[in-house]
Amino acid sequence: MPTSGLLRAVLVAGLGLLCAPPLPGADPVATGGGAVASDEADATAAGIAVLGAGGNAVDAAVATALALAVVHPEAGNLGGGGFAVVRMGNAVTALDFRETAPAAATPEMFSLHGAPAPERSKVGPLAAGVPGSPAGYRELHRRFGRLPWAQVVAPAVELARDGFVLSERTHRSLRSSASLLARFPETASVWLPGGEPPPPGSPVRLPALARLLSAYAEEGPPAITTGEVAAAIERASRRHGGVLTAADLTAYRPAWREPIRFAAFGWELASMPLPSSGGIILAASCGILERRDWSRRPRDGVARAHLLAEAWRRAFADRTLLGDPASTWATAEQLLAPARLDRRAREIGRRATPSTRVPPYPVDNRRESAETTHLSVIDGEGNAVALTTTLNGAFGCGLFVPEAGFFLNNEMDDFTTAPGQANQFGLIQGEANAIAPGKRMLSSMAPTIAWRGGEILALGGRGGSKIPTATLQVLLNAVVDADPLSAAVARPRLHHQWLPDVLAVEPGALSEAAERQLRRRGHTIEPVKGTPKVNAVRRLSDGTLEAAADPRGPGSAAVIPPASPPHRSF
Ligand code: DON
Secondary structure (H helix, E strand, O other): OOOOOEEEEEEEEOOOOEEEOOOOOOOOOOOOOEEEEEOOHHHHHHHHHHHHOOOOHHHHHHHHHHHHHHHOOOOOOOOOEEEEEEEEOOEEEEEEEOOEOOOOOOOOOOEEOOEEOHHHHOOOHHHOOEOOHHHHHHHHHHHHOOOOHHHHHHHHHHHHHHOEEOOHHHHHHHHHOHHHHOOOHHHHHHHOHHHOOOOOOOEEOOHHHHHHHHHHHHHOOHHHHOHHHHHHHHHHHHHOOOOOOHHHHHHOOOEEEOOEEEEEOOEEEEEOOOOEOHHHHHHHHHHHHHHOOHHHOOOOOHHHHHHHHHHHHHHHHHHOOOOOOOOOOOOHHHHOOHHHHHHHHHHOOOOOOOHHHOOOOOOOOOOOOOOEEEEEEEEOOOOEEEEEEEOOOOOOOOOEEOOOOEEOOOHHHHOEOOOOOOOOOOOOOOHHHEOOOOOEOOEOOOOEEEEEOOEEEEEOEEOHHHHHHHHHHHHHHHHOOOOOHHHHHHOOOEEOOOOOOOEEEOOOOOOHHHHHHHHHOOOOEEEOOOOOEEOEEEEOOOOOEEEEOOOOOOOEEEEEOOOOOOOEEO
């Protein structure tokens, strides 16, 4: 276990005092501090260690993401993809390392004899999109990293090689996904030894992943996307009926994108553009809420809950027009046009509008044609990264490629696999998101950065279609209602996604009286199923740093206070 030469970090939420693994060859140097929030203590510790060694927010985000690929196998990954919104100084940009459909993918691949075969887009490697993470992490670092690449990869190498302690939460995930994992002997031999997940607290070593990560530290993405490892991924995929090839892996390229930029409630915001719908849903919702004076209505009152549900209903209806930016039926500019948001805001009455009466408005350029993990990092200079990465379902398609040491995703289920049928997040999707070779599947992930003067907030979450609604509520709690960050993250939340036409409520989010009144206004209210999790960091205008991991996780958050050089201890 990595336990020597530790940096001490201040834990503000999570799992007790945090011990960061040392960075080989790096003495801690004084920094202006920094903050990291992620889903696992070892991953947060990796980010904190990199900040302590003089790395910037991008170095720390990549180190945290790679550590998650080791210690958080349900979602952290090299076999999936994701998105990152980055703010360096005053410049913001976004990296799309979303998976793509393999070259051999077809719109019919998830039907059998003309009938939808929903399991095929979720279980086994036919469900796998071409992984974007190996190239994505390298590209983020190539453009913005400060420390040498090998130093950023080092904590992950060490965790895989020397081992880590299986957390209670990973044990629980393995147990609840055991029937999926047991379908693939390659997976079961590593993750269900003797037919059971290793007990919490047991040491786990991943030698194949350690070798892969060492080669990745030396050679970059080709260590994974070419040669023997790529060939092994192709073989494993074919063995279980997949169409993913080594050539798909080699051809994959991440893409820099212009973030969705908008202003709301006195803050500037940047969030993820297509192929994620997350930023568009966030911006449309804020636009509608501001037009209806949401912030001036009483907190916890019926009016706020009603307006949230009605705004989301409309934003998610329009989501059906979206897909890969190369082939989408509507653009962000069209969906966020002030006239369209005016009309959407005006439509909202005192009563719930049934979703059947909220069609997506057509636009004039129609072409005929969970499990996720989020991390947020801020460094002492105020650079920030919000990064969400995913295999889609927990452990992706369930196939662990032994020679590579990682799981393949089941992101193909994010395409419209069967028109009119809900996917695993209950989303009914549009033709704009139909499968085509090389195309990126529409996402709901919403890594987001907000700033006002010297204040900066980086946040985002996991939870499929609930990601934009959860992210928005944490944002509103922080920027409108001025909650401390951990309270903003912890506060119970609501969710609506157009279809099913249901307002989903976390326990404690609505009083009984509010629930009664909302029912009277025509809302169907149900307890939420599967709560999304948000991890956030913030710098206040006086330089104070905060980090908050979602207590629903539980995740792990840590701060190096500014102007206090990290010191060796132990
Ligand atoms: O991209 C998306 O929207 C989904 N693949 C995200 C999946 C997810 O958040 C599952 N996590 N809990």
